[in-house]
Amino acid sequence: MEVLGAGILDSCSFDYLTRDWNLRSFGICIFVFDYCVPLFVILFAYMFIVKAIVAHEKAMREQAKKMNVSNLRSNAEANAQSAEVRIAKVAMTNVALWLICWTPYASVVVQGLFFNQDDITPIVSMLPALLAKSASVYNPIIYAINHPKFRLALMKQMPGFCIHEEDDKASGADTKSTETAKA
Template sequence: MAQFHNVSGFLPFKGNDYNFGYPAGVSLMDLVPDNVRPMIHEHWSKFPPVNPMWHYLLAGIYMILGFLSFFGNGIVMYLFLTKKSLRSPANMFVVNLSFSDFMMMASQFPMFVMNCLGGGYWTLGPFACQLHAFTGSVFGLCSLLTLVAIGYDRYCVIVKAFDGGHMTSGKAFFLILLCWAYAIVVSIWPFFGWNAYIPEGILTSCSFDYITQDWNKKSFGLFLFIFCYCIPVSIIIFVYVQIVNAIRAHEKALRAQAKKMNVENLRSNADANKQSAEVRIAKVAVANVFLWLLTWTPYAYVVMKGLYGNQDDLTPLVSALPGLIAKTASVYNPIMFAISHPKFRLALQEAWPWFCVHEPKDDDSKSSKTESEATK
């Protein structure tokens, strides 16, 4: 157990309300051994220790998220590798998302859990801290960018279907490589002196330095905010708004034509199935935008708050929770983009009949290419 030190010179917290069994006046940094202290920014010495139950609670949550992520993303990757019917350009993005999410949790939650249960601070040394932060950044950014690519693919299929905008395997592979290259290039800069990787929040995980108030750190934070949040979210909102508008315009045109012909609707049985797919895609589009904002906005807020706002509001828990929220994406992404879709559900039903998936087969061979791709 580390000895308690008063390293801050000032202790804004008073009384026994937040001691949780620690001596009065102890700061978060006082719990950290001397050999770990150089890694940690003095900002965290302003705050008292968090309730030790947070470490156990977060460790438990991360273990649950890790299991669910491995299970869901593992299923998606297995089905893609074993079922030829799923090997389409659109599904290349889905399986890349699953691989990235899988690796993100594999590289993050074991270290986090070890630190939570091993003392409540970073116990694995500077190199492991940099590795933890770098891999989390690469896989997290790749997942984020793959979501943008999935939105762009849906845009090509639905909005640009008659303008030669269909995605090919070669184009999909190029965009996937671009996602990985972008994520690696952004994440590698701290190794060359632009920003740095340090422990954050409750000190059981590592990330970019969004605390230090110099232009080196602040310029990198601004770069991240613009190129890894503002631009991706703008693209996502644009493509899904266009998708929803295209579907609404199509439905409006069909209703107007049916009214002129004095019939109830103009759809055949195959088109009726297509209508259902279109409505589903519109709902998924809205959900995608909402979940993307819910996942990444808290982390963007913390980074900008730390670099350009009032750092007194940036408590250990406020800094730690956005990372947890971002990692929940690795659990719901396979459900949103794969397991909930008919083609994957059919493959899942064939692979594991005991899985209680009941997806009716589409026997209509006249379904258009646009329909089949849009439902993947």
């Protein structure tokens, strides 16, 4: 198998423009095992996670209805649920970014292997490759920006950055004084 300079010759890639069977079969395997299989595993796993969350929420609502209360959760449980929802949103954001980063590259490779190659210019092949290579950069950024303590520190360092995070110590003090006043 031949390795060629990709795009504007700034990196190397397998030759997905040659139409011989060995290169096509390699390209098909790369597409299936490095794009399709991870995509289906991710979607399958998240489908079950979402189903479990929906079933749990439904059971909680039904139990609350039986007990004639509006909600079965305490404030601590509600905050924990909020954290779970936030983590799920972060995970879904990472999945969406993975799709956004890798789909253009996979599309260019499939087009090069099976369709009109005249549309694949050096820039058209380079930009999706750069986007795909940048995919690993986004996960830590997304996790960091969505972490409450990081957001609080960022808010203190850059007050005009449009981040408004409540200080845990301040909210904890308010909660304790409210509970004491109720008692």
